[in-house]
Amino acid sequence: MRLRELLIDAWSWLNYKQAMADPTRPGHHAFPELNTSWVPVEEMRRLAAYKFLAAYDSNQAGQLAAVTGEEHHGVERRELGDPSKLIDTTLGYLLGPEQTIVVPGADHAEQDKASAEDRAAADLQDKLRAWADKELLALRIQQAERCAVRCGxxxxxxxxxxxxxxxxxxxxxxxxxxxxxxxxxxxxxxxxxxxxxxxxxxxxxxxxxxxxxxxxxxxxxxxxxxxxxxxxxxxxxxxxxxxxxxxxxxxxxxxxxxxxxxxxxxxxxxxxxxxxxxxxxxxxxxxxxxxxxxxxxxxxxxxxxxxxxxxxxxxxxxxxxxxxxxxxxxxxNSIPDVGEHWGKSTLATVLQLLDELAATDTDSASASATTGTPIVALAGARLPIDRSTGQPLPVRVEAGTVWQLSDSGRMDTLDTSAQLAELRQRINHLLDRLAANTRLTAAGLGSLDPAKLPNGYSLQVALGPLDSLVGALRLARNHKYQLLLRMVQRLHQAGQEWPAGESLPARLVFGAHTPTDRTTVLADVTSGYEAGVFSLETGVRMLQEAGYPIEDVAEEIERIQKRAFDQAARLADATGDNGAVRGYLGLPEADPVQKVPLIQPGQPGTQGQPPTGPHPAQPQPPTQLPPPGSTGAVGAGGPGPR
Known part of the structure; x- marks a missing residue:
């Protein structure tokens, strides 16, 4: 591309490719299917860029270079899956181990004084999660996001x-x-x-x-x-x-x-x-x-x-x-520039670096061939003769081969091990440059020696660029997934499957992208909750984000409260309300206790007569039992018939 034809747009990072210089030129394009009449001219560069990135992802960049005429030996180019690894690694850090639909306020629906808005939020959260299971949302996210990371x-x-x-x-x-x-x-x-x-x-x-x-x-x-x-x-x-x-x-x-x-x-x-x-x-x-x-x-x-x-x-x-x-x-995939609609691929700014890495891998493969099977020069050797033709037979270096040399004979070998070692060092240098320029870091790509990290803080510092990268990628998507979940609500309302009403905010929460010190998080949650710094809901959500197997925050809080007898005792001391304590423990309401009226001294009995017996507060005399063999009845009336 000549300087006077320099074009700067969302796909300028591909201008060094000849096929991108003029994608509409017939006969000089690697993708003839794009030249059909129904494809708009202004969309040619975007579609050609997608094709290039797909070729790199599938280890076909060499074939593409051979088709476009950039490399005569492009088919022999060594491609060892580095672009695909970058895409999959970025995708893994972006999405985290799991994705969860969260509706604000749904965690408070199980509380005693939950508002109607909290119960509506919990109901919507359950419906959205049920819909996500039926529509295989996790699988769809993987499909769309991998394409976004690769193509932008x-x-x-x-x-x-x-x-x-x-x-x-x-x-x-x-x-x-x-x-x-x-x-x-x-x-x-x-x-x-x-x-x-x-x-x-x-x-x-x-x-x-x-x-x-x-x-x-x-x-x-x-x-x-x-x-x-x-x-x-x-x-x-x-x-x-x-x-x-x-x-x-x-x-x-x-x-x-x-x-x-x-x-x-x-x-x-x-x-x-x-x-x-x-x-x-x-x-x-x-x-x-x-x-x-x-x-x-x-x-x-x-x-x-x-x-x-x-x-x-x-x-x-x-x-x-x-x-x-x-x-x-x-x-x-990224936050678009001002006036732009399209994102930028993860491979965009490092595409030339990937070309350098593939070229070095190709040279390294050639050097390893001459190192493993060296070139041997013989002088003064008696070579075997083909008896049928009388010509010397080809000489091959094999284990156990013996050559008979004359007095002035000599054997020399070409040693390329030094060049191979240098190429390996260059590969390591390019991989370090690749990790730095993509902000995935050597620690994020798994190529960092753990022995070089003295403590966890050093690992956290080493992962700093990765944290900023994931933050930017998720920021570009937060509003998009809120919009998607809002559309899901409205489509079900239009289909008269869900109740009418204003749409509630819902968002998609991605899992932690880096390993978390779960023991430290547990200690922070325990101390913070006991000190009253944050609520139980916040603590349980922190544990869920740290990787603990907590499926639903509200259900986990309910299980915890059912066994929190010390807190229930303090609640009873503070309020004196037995119903509130039973509600806190998740127990049903108790049956009302029937009150039996007590008869006070001097008041009439149940039939309107004064009591004849002793006062309840006075001790009663012991009952006199009849002697053995007596026929008299025990009572105040004296002896009588049995």
Missing amino acids: DGVYTLAWEPSKRRALLRTYDPGFYFPEWDEGEQDSAEYPSRVHFAWELAADPVRGLKARVRRITYELGPIGPATSPGSLDGRAIREQVVGEDGDPVLTVGDTRDTVTGTVTRIYPWAPGKPSSTTCYLTDAEWLLEDLGRAHDVFSLPADKAAYRVRSDGQVLDRLDLMHDFIPVVHIP
Whole structure:
């Protein structure tokens, strides 16, 4: 790339590659599939960058260099998986050992004085976690985030599935993702008003299918009249529903302003706030032979489209999804620059360093071959002769080989062990440089000798750059996952599966990215809770983040309180409330104690007569038993018949 053609953009780190100098030039591009008519010219560099990064991830950078003509012997290039290791290591530190959905306030729902908001938060947290289990959220996160770490971008989509009665979560390759902004509004903070997903479908001669382009479009627009499936020229389309008077019919619940003609509806998550915006879904296919240079992914002809039909029979031609947001979440790997939408790959700034490492590995492999099987020069040796041809046989160095030399004979070997040692030192130097420039650190990559760390504080200092890297990566994603979980809530509300109401904040919490001194954390929690510095909820959450097997904070607190008899005793001394103590221990309410009235001296008895017996407070005389053989009864009346 000449200086006067210098281009600085989100993919400038690939300008040193010849194929990136002019990705639209026919015959000189490594990826001819990008030169099809429907791919926009302004998207060429981004898609080519994704291809380059995928080649490095799969150890095909040498093959790519041979195709582009940068290296004549690129196929012989040694690639030992360093790019893939960087991607997987970064992904592991980014996500941590586990990911947990947390709704603020859910931990207080089991308390005696829990508010309605706390109980609603706990209910939402349980529903979101149940949805995550059904949709394999942990697996989807691994798929999307690995693509984001490698390419710089990842994409999630959500769609309501009527048959399953839940929102489906899917991930897409960022090369299929084509956002569309209004003129002058492209910014990382702006949400696009239209999003396309497009890719080619190969021809299938067996089934009689031609090469096609499939495009899925989400678009925000004003609410219109109701539509229903129809047909036009044998093609499935959507057509307006009209009444008996010929006027368009509105969807149930929509209202039209008689003055402006604007149609509004009230969504379950915004009660009392009419909205005039909805999201439309279009899913269609086009034959490649019907597309020309005048058509790209943003301007495919509507009259050539073949619309798909959903499982419930709805034709996906501007289908009203009954919500006012685009169910697409773009995940950038890094915090985008001002005015940018795309993230930066973890391999971006160290790509040339990876080329140097691969070249050194290739040289090291060549040097090790000559070191293990050295080149031998013989002078004055009697070589064996092939009796059939009379020519000397080839000489090979093998164990136990003996050559007969003349008086002036000599044998010399080429020693390349010094060069091999130097190449190994250079490899170590490049790996240290790689660890420093990616901020993964030698300790994070596992190449640091533990004997060089005298204590844990030294390890913490060595992992300092890794901590800042993980913090920046997670900061770029925090809002995105909050947005994703909010969309999940609203889709279930629109599907009338979850109760209506304003959306509650929910976030995805990643696990600890570095080893934690669990003993120290336990000591801090114990001393801090006993001193009253922080609550039991905070202490249990600290233990959970430290790696202790605590699945649910609220349930763990309930188990602890059921056995906290010393705290219950102090609660009884402080309040004197037996019900509060039983509630603290998780015991049911006790049956009320029946009070028996006591008869006071001088008061009438139960039948209105004065008591005849001695006063309860006075001692009664001992009972006199009859002598043996006596027939008299024991009592105040004296002897009598038995």
